[in-house]
Amino acid sequence: MRNPLYRQQGNPTRKVFGRKDNPSNPAAGERGFEVFPYVLTTSRLTEHHTAGAMSRMLPFLAELQPALFVEVSPALARERGLTHMGEAHVVTSRAAVQARVMVTERMAPLRLDGRTVHQVWMPYHWGGTGLVTGDVVNDLFGVVEDPNVFIQETKVTTCDVRPGPRPRGAALTALLEEVRALAGITAATNTDVYTGHPVPHLDPEVRPDDTAPGVPR
Amino acid sequence: MSPSDRPGDAVPADPSHVSVRSRRRRGGAGRGEESMVPEAEFRSYYGRPVLKPPVWEHKIAYYMFAGGLAAGTAVLGAGADLTNRPALRRATRLGSLGALVASIYYLVSDLGRPERFHHMLRVAKPTSPMSVGTWVLAAFGPAAGLAGAAEIVPDRLRALWPARLLTRLARPASLAAAATAPALCSYTAVLLSHTAVPGWNEVRGELPFVFVGSAAASGGGFGMIAAPVAEAGPARTFAAVGAAGELLAGRVMEHRMGLIKEAYEHGHVGRLRKASEAATLAGLLGTLVTARRSRVGAVASGLALLAGSLLQRVSVFEAGVETTKDPRYVVVPQRERLAQRENRSPAR
Amino acid sequence: MTWNSLFGPLHDVAADAGHEDPPPRMGFFTDTSVCIGCKACEVACKQWNSVPAGDDRTGFDLLGLSFDNTGALGADTWRHVAFIEQPAVGPAADVLAEAAARAEPQTLGMPSFSRPGDGTGAETRTDFRWLMSSDVCKHCTHAGCLDVCPTGALFRTEFGTVVVQQDICNGCGYCVSGCPYGVIDRREGDGRAQKCTLCYDRLHDGLEPACAKACPTDSIQFGEVDALRERADQRLAALHERGVGSALLYGRDTDDGVGGAGAFFLLLDEPEVYGLPPDPVVATRDAGQMWRRAGMAAAAFAAAAVGAFLGGRR
Numbered sequence: 108m109r110n111p112l113y114r115q116q117g118n119p120t121r122k123v124f125g126r127k128d129n130p131s132n133p134a135a136g137e138r139g140f141e142v143f144p145y146v147l148t149t150s151r152l153t154e155h156h157t158a159g160a161m162s163r164m165l166p167f168l169a170e171l172q173p174a175l176f177v178e179v180s181p182a183l184a185r186e187r188g189l190t191h192m193g194e195a196h197v198v199t200s201r202a203a204v205q206a207r208v209m210v211t212e213r214m215a216p217l218r219l220d221g222r223t224v225h226q227v228w229m230p231y232h233w234g235g236t237g238l239v240t241g242d243v244v245n246d247l248f249g250v251v252e253d254p255n256v257f258i259q260e261t262k263v264t265t266c267d268v269r270p271g272p273r274p275r276g277a278a279l280t281a282l283l284e285e286v287r288a289l290a291g292i293t294a295a296t297n298t299d300v301y302t303g304h305p306v307p308h309l310d311p312e313v314r315p316d317d318t319a320p321g322v323p324r
Numbered sequence: 325m326s327p328s329d330r331p332g333d334a335v336p337a338d339p340s341h342v343s344v345r346s347r348r349r350r351g352g353a354g355r356g357e358e359s360m361v362p363e364a365e366f367r368s369y370y371g372r373p374v375l376k377p378p379v380w381e382h383k384i385a386y387y388m389f390a391g392g393l394a395a396g397t398a399v400l401g402a403g404a405d406l407t408n409r410p411a412l413r414r415a416t417r418l419g420s421l422g423a424l425v426a427s428i429y430y431l432v433s434d435l436g437r438p439e440r441f442h443h444m445l446r447v448a449k450p451t452s453p454m455s456v457g458t459w460v461l462a463a464f465g466p467a468a469g470l471a472g473a474a475e476i477v478p479d480r481l482r483a484l485w486p487a488r489l490l491t492r493l494a495r496p497a498s499l500a501a502a503a504t505a506p507a508l509c510s511y512t513a514v515l516l517s518h519t520a521v522p523g524w525n526e527v528r529g530e531l532p533f534v535f536v537g538s539a540a541a542s543g544g545g546f547g548m549i550a551a552p553v554a555e556a557g558p559a560r561t562f563a564a565v566g567a568a569g570e571l572l573a574g575r576v577m578e579h580r581m582g583l584i585k586e587a588y589e590h591g592h593v594g595r596l597r598k599a600s601e602a603a604t605l606a607g608l609l610g611t612l613v614t615a616r617r618s619r620v621g622a623v624a625s626g627l628a629l630l631a632g633s634l635l636q637r638v639s640v641f642e643a644g645v646e647t648t649k650d651p652r653y654v655v656v657p658q659r660e661r662l663a664q665r666e667n668r669s670p671a672r
Numbered sequence: 673m674t675w676n677s678l679f680g681p682l683h684d685v686a687a688d689a690g691h692e693d694p695p696p697r698m699g700f701f702t703d704t705s706v707c708i709g710c711k712a713c714e715v716a717c718k719q720w721n722s723v724p725a726g727d728d729r730t731g732f733d734l735l736g737l738s739f740d741n742t743g744a745l746g747a748d749t750w751r752h753v754a755f756i757e758q759p760a761v762g763p764a765a766d767v768l769a770e771a772a773a774r775a776e777p778q779t780l781g782m783p784s785f786s787r788p789g790d791g792t793g794a795e796t797r798t799d800f801r802w803l804m805s806s807d808v809c810k811h812c813t814h815a816g817c818l819d820v821c822p823t824g825a826l827f828r829t830e831f832g833t834v835v836v837q838q839d840i841c842n843g844c845g846y847c848v849s850g851c852p853y854g855v856i857d858r859r860e861g862d863g864r865a866q867k868c869t870l871c872y873d874r875l876h877d878g879l880e881p882a883c884a885k886a887c888p889t890d891s892i893q894f895g896e897v898d899a900l901r902e903r904a905d906q907r908l909a910a911l912h913e914r915g916v917g918s919a920l921l922y923g924r925d926t927d928d929g930v931g932g933a934g935a936f937f938l939l940l941d942e943p944e945v946y947g948l949p950p951d952p953v954v955a956t957r958d959a960g961q962m963w964r965r966a967g968m969a970a971a972a973f974a975a976a977a978v979g980a981f982l983g984g985r986r
Contacts, residue, residue, distance in 0.1 A: 152739075153710045166725030167715045171741055173726075174734040192736040207734055212759045212800060239732055369754060369947030370737050372744060375854040379845035399977035407981050436843015436863030440823075443842045447824040451678065451956050454822035454846050502977070506970035513969070514962045518955045519849035520816055525955060528962050532969035540976055561980040569972070648849075655944045658951035 108219040109135075116302045121260075122252040123298045125309035127317045130200040130287060131249040131297040132265045139290030143199060143265035145183070146226040149244055150262065155232035158245075163237025175233040175241035177206040179268065180214040183225040188270045196273035197229065199266050200292045202246035203273040203282055204229075227268055231261070242273075293318050366659060368651040375520055375648040380434055385641035387430035388512045389542065389634045392535060394423035395509035396543015396566070398468050400559055402502035404551075405495055412559065414475050415550030416543070417498065421472025424465055431461075453515040460511055464504040470497035509539035516644060522654060523584045523647035524640070530577035531640070537573055538633040540566025545607060545629030548615050548622040556622060560615050563629055567608040570636065571601065583656055587646040588639075596639035604632030679957040681926035682813050685934075689828035697832030698875060699934035700884065700892055701900035702806055703907060704946075705919065707891040709739060709804035713751040716886035720871065724748050724859075738802075744947065745807055747859035750868040751883050754946050756803040805939065805946050806883070806892060809834070809855045809868035810923055813931030814954040817847035817856050817867075825865070832897070832934055833870040841865050852930070852952035870935070897934055904938060916940070922948060929953030 110116055116135075123131075133139040154171040155162040162168045177197055179189055189195050191210040196203045206229060217224045233241030251260045267286075274282050290296075294317040295307035307315050368374070378384075397420040404413035432441045445462070449455040474494035477487045513535040517528035524531070544563025548556050578588060588597060607628030614621025647653040677688050686694035718725060726732050726748070735741050738755035745752045815834045818826045825841035828834060836847075836856075843863040847856050856867040871881035879885070884894035893900060904921055911919040922943050923933030929952050943950050 167718050170726035170732055171711050171714065172739075173732040173741060176734060192734070207736075209736065209738075211738070211757060213757060213802070367942060367944050369756070369945065372737075372947060373854065374944075374947060374949050376746070376848050376851070376857050378849045379843075379858045380849075395973075399974070400980075403977060403981040434844075436845065436858050436865075437841070440840075440842035443823040443825070443840055444844075446840070447822070449822065449824070451819040451959060452822045452846070453962075454820065454844060458822055505977075506973045509973060510966040510970040514966050517962050518820060518959065519846075520852035520854075520952070520955060521849050525958075528958060529965055532962075532966040533972070536969040536973040540973060544980075558980040558983075561983055562976060565976045565980070569976075648854075651944070651947075654949050658949055659944070662951045 114302060117300070118254070119300055120254040121300065122254060122257060123300060123308045124250055125294045125298040125307050125315075126313055127294050129250050130292045130294075131251065132200050133290055133292070134297045134299070137297060139292065139296070140265075142286065142290040143267050144225070145266050145268055146224060147197060147199075147229065147247065147264050147266040148226065148262060149229050149231045152230045152232060155230070157232070159232030159234055160236060162232065163234070163239050166238060169238040172230070172232070173239045175204075175206045175229065175244070176209045177268065178209045178211050178214050178228040180216050180225060181210055181212065182216050182223075183214070183227065183268070184208065184210045186225075187268055189268065190270075193270065194272045195268055195270050197227070197244075197247060197266050197268050198273075198282070198286055199247040199264055200283070200287050200290060200296075201249055203279060204242040204244055204247055205273040206242070208270075227266070287318070366652050366655045368655060371651065373649050374651045374654040377645055377648045378519075378521065379436070380641075382638065382641065383430040383434040385638045386634075387427050387434070388535070388637040388641075389538075390423045390426040390430060391512060392509045392539030392633060392637075393542045393546060393630075394420050394427055394464070394468060395505035396539045396541075396562070397423065397546055398464070398471075398498070398501040398505040398508075398543075400543055400547050400562060401471060402498045403558055404555070405498055407558070409551075409555040409558070412547055412551040412555040416547050416559075417468075417471045417475045417494075419543075419546045419550060420468045420501065421475075424468050424472070427461070428465070453511055453518045457508075457511045457515060460504055460507045464501055464508050467497045467500035467504065470494065471501055506536070509536050516640070519644075521644045521648055522657065523587050523644035526582065526584050526657075527577050527580075530573055530580065533573035534570055534577055534636065534640075537566045537568070537570030538636045541570050541604060541607065541629045542566075542633035544611075545626035545633070547626075548611065549626035549630075553616065553619055553622055556615070560611050560622075563626070564608055564611045567604050567611070567629055567632070570604055570633070571608070574601065574636070583653055584643070584647050587653065588643045591646075593639050593643045593646060596635050596642065600632045600635035600639055602632075603628045603635060607632055678819075678959065679814055679954065680931060682931050685813055685832040686828060686830050691828075691830045694830040694832070696896040696898070697934060698870065698895065699811055699832070699897040699900060699936070700808060700870075700881075700894055701904050701936060701938070702808065703891050703893065703904075703938045704803065704805035705907075705911065705916070705938055705940055706889045707753070707804040707806055708889055709753055709755055709802075710888060711753050712886040712888060713806050713883035713892055714742065714749070714753060716882040717751045717868070720874070720882035721750065721869070723750060723866075745809070745853075745855045745857075745867075747857040747862075747866040750808065750866075752807045754803075754805045754807060756805075756941070756945055758801040758803065758941070760799050760801075801940075803940055803945070805937070806887075807946065807948070808883070808935050809870075810853055810930065810936070811868075811870060811934030812954065813926065813934070814956060815930070816850035816852050816954045816956070817865075819954065819956045820846045820850040822846060829872055829875075831870070831872075831875055833872065833875075834867075834934075835869045835872050836865050836867060838864055838866075850955060852949055852954065854949075868935075900936075904936065907938060911938075929957065 132143045152172050154168050189208045193208050195208045196205045229244050231244040234243050245261050248261045248264055294313050295315040298307040299305045300308055397416040401413055401416035401420055432438050435441055444458040448459055471494050474490045481487050510532050513531040516524040517531055540562050544559045544566055547559025607625045610621055610625030615625045682688055685697055735743055738757050740755045742749050742752050811833045818834050823840050823842055825837045841864040843858055845858050847865050848858060856865050859866045874881055880894040884892045901924055904924055908919055908921055918940050920939055922939050923936030926932035
């Protein structure tokens with residue numbers, strides 16, 4: 108939904124890095140935006156600590172939150188065929204992350220600009236080591252940094268949610284390539300910092316129509 | 325209600341709310357009348373149990389059967405001794421000893437720390453039926469053990485002084501066992517009822533009668549199997565009275581049940597109870613009709629009574645366990661009780 | 673020993689159990705209206721008492737009960753935090769449908785200091801409510817577990833609490849079936865019954881129990897039971913005044929089926945919503961009736977036996 112107060116949508120001084128290996132999801136209004144129709148936010152659980160490498164090693168904490176889960180609203184679950192406690196995977200242009208589904212009314216669909224926007228939420232404490240393991244949620248985000256201390260944006264993005272476990276190995280790469288091709292992701296996608304002036308911010312020697320590795324032009 | 329498999333089902337909306345369930349009609353099916361009891365709607369924590377299921381295994385049910393059998397055969401053994409029925413005396417004293425040994429095995433092996441079984445003897449606690457039972461067994465056990473041991477002394481050793489002492493002690497021991505036998509076969513009902521388990525606690529008024537009837541039926545049944553027809557008269561009478569009592573008390577018990585009736589009537593438990601009733605009834609009829617005339621008939625009747633008694637204990641045990649697994653057996657009756665109290669004296 | 677040793681209000685629990693000149697009765701008042709669901713109590717308790725955590729076989733299990741992955745109290749869980757999600761039930765509940773019908777944006781409302789659903793009773797709750805509650809052993813005045821323990825392992829401490837002596841318990845499991853709240857259980861692999869001790873070892877040194885110490889909102893309040901009861905009454909009155917009609921005290925009433933609990937609660941909905949029995953009664957209340965019936969049955973058994981031999985010589 109457009110911010111009605113300003114013509115500029117988004118922080119004009121944010122650091123973007125248009126690179127082949129740093130794809131971003133399309134912005135609103137860009138081609139391919141509908142491929143990732145849901146809003147993903149991430150934050151913390153009480154039981155774990157940041158990236159979880161330490162807290163996942165502790166039995167008393169691991170048992171309190173033993174698995175990565177994605178919270179979805181009942182309406183979204185119906186729309187996407189998700190079952191409570193079933194497996195699902197959250198997909199962005201960068202990665203696919205598998206999580207158990209938590210269907211809850213705390214996730215409320217929003218009504219913006221005359222349409223329904225679903226939001227989902229995940230905690231980001233999981234990784235490959237420890238007593239409890241899971242996929243790394245922050246893999247879903249591209250590298251876009253704030254202009255002051257260059258902290259990566261890892262809290263909000265768009266995504267798709269699909270039922271079932273995610274593919275692995277070569278099949279995972281194929282899924283991501285398929286998704287990027289569907290959305291027409293290039294190195295220039297969502298690198299326009301100044302609204303209304305479509306100038307992609309690219310790294311040197313990167314061409315605007317460079318696509319992510321493996322994606323045909 | 326476990327997390328649902330249907331798409332879109334939430335951590336259930338107001339997850340404490342479980343769908344309305346209606347009470348099943350009592351009595352036979354097809355009577356066509358509306359249930360007179362109101363629909364039982366209740367809330368719970370995600371449908372999870374409120375109580376913990378008993379940690380006891382089926383061994384406890386087998387113990388109750390064996391204990392009842394030991395008690396029933398003990399009184400028969402004492403009576404046979406006093407009325408000059410040596411074959412019956414020998415059979416029932418040995419049966420009592422065997423059942424006693426089995427009882428002790430089942431009891432001790434069902435403990436979480438069997439090597440600490442003797443800790444039961446630390447206290448004598450009237451509020452604990454298990455403590456009461458420990459001391460009843462402490463009295464019954466040696467007595468029945470002595471009486472049984474007297475029967476298995478080999479002939480070539482009988483002249484030795486320990487054997488002669490044993491033989492002399494046999495009658496007083498047998499009488500002591502018989503004196504404690506009624507307590508042995510009735511306390512087990514209190515053992516089950518003196519718990520929070522709805523399926524056991526609610527039938528506390530009738531269960532003692534079911535169990536002693538079962539004990540008598542099994543004791544008499546054993547006497548009919550192991551003793552010749554000529555001497556087994558008292559066993560037949562005892563068995564018949566016990567079986568009739570077990571059946572009657574069982575029917576009364578089921579008639580007076582509230583919600584727990586569903587646990588007793590449906591599924592596996594329901595089948596066990598029907599089988600128990602059928603076996604006991606068959607045994608009763610056989611005792612009355614054929615056991616007096618034919619040994620074969622007596623053995624068949626006795627086996628049927630033993631089977632009925634065993635199935636009785638197992639089905640009651642399993643019914644109780646069943647009632648701890650569904651929260652409605654706890655929540656619904658307690659809610660009703662609260663509502664009744666509130667009606668009588670409205671909330672302050 | 674008077675009759676109310678077994679049932680009904682009992683003023684001095686420890687003295688009734690035989691302690692001479694005991695200290696005041698200590699217990700918990702758990703005010704679930706301020707619980708934030710942080711589970712510090714669960715962790716502190718396990719840490720202090722060396723209660724085993726889950727492993728692959730038992731404990732690392734996403735249960736899907738909102739944020740509750742512990743499930744219930746048990747041998748390996750002596751404090752359990754429950755989470756209950758309660759959507760709005762009032763007439764304005766289906767805001768989304770309404771907004772869709774009018775093709776307008778959904779009004780999320782301005783942030784306020786009261787929580788949604790606080791201001792009105794349950795029936796008119798207009799917004800989502802998330803209940804959180806830390807459950808624990810109730811340390812009943814008349815404890816079902818204690819009454820049926822045949823070894824004397826379970827005993828009443830001088831503080832009025834109920835504790836299992838681990839060197840005596842032989843794992844008979846009677847206490848497990850004796851508890852009307854489903855608290856105590858036998859530990860797998862260990863064989864003995866385990867439950868909250870109200871940190872008996874800490875009480876000896878004048879410390880408060882680990883869970884009370886760790887609780888950041890003072891939802892778990894530890895102290896003398898009489899004082900806690902007074903405090904709870906005041907808290908309940910305050911909540912009722914504010915319009916939280918669904919608030920109630922659980923286990924506070926000494927006239928209830930267990931004579932009142934040493935660890936009692938302020939709940940925001942009916943007990944069964946939290947997994948608690950609405951009207952628990954200690955089985956000992958009916959002990960008299962049970963033994964009388966058993967006596968009658970035993971007498972009938974004896975009479976039948978005697979009659980069987982008197983009924984003729986054959």
